[in-house]
Amino acid sequence: MAFTTRFQSFVCEGDSLTCEVAGFEIIARIVRDDCPDAPDERQEGFWPSLYIDAPGFIGPGNNFRERFAQAQARAEAVMEAWRKDEWFYCGIVLSVALEGILLDDHAASLWGIEANYPDSDNAYLTDVANELLPEALDAGRAILARLTASAAALGDGASP
Structure with a gap:
């Protein structure tokens, strides 16, 4: 099914x-x-961080500054695409009928899902529809x- x-x-x-x-x-x-919150308001750790206790911590290791710069550029691109309405949050809503009624x-529904998210x-x-x-x-x-x-x-x- x-x-x-x-x-x-x-x-x-x-x-x-x-x-x-x-x-x-x-x-x-x-x-x-219909929730108007921006991605950085909805997702803890949306913005990358160099601080170990921060939700967006990128992790230690080699090239941490380069990885941070890439993560920062990615987050900025995602925010810009959201502002331009190139992607949006949605709900998957299921309805049920029998013999046309x-x-x-x-x-059933699940909300706060990214639709047309960059590179998705x-x-x-x-998958969500099948789970519901x-x-x-x-x-x-x-x-x-x-x-x-x-x-x-x-x-x-x-x-x-």
């Missing part, structure tokens, strides 16, 4: 994947994360069970 197609190497909000499992149609879609538009192929987005698939199926089954129980109760009460 998995999505057999993958998200593209460049994605937009609203892009989606679909799969069918046990009669349920599961749709994984990309939704832009939407059971849950938000059956977005493969992680599909069992949760979405459980939600679909639970809703179907409630609907079935409600229909049975209505059926029992409708007898003359």
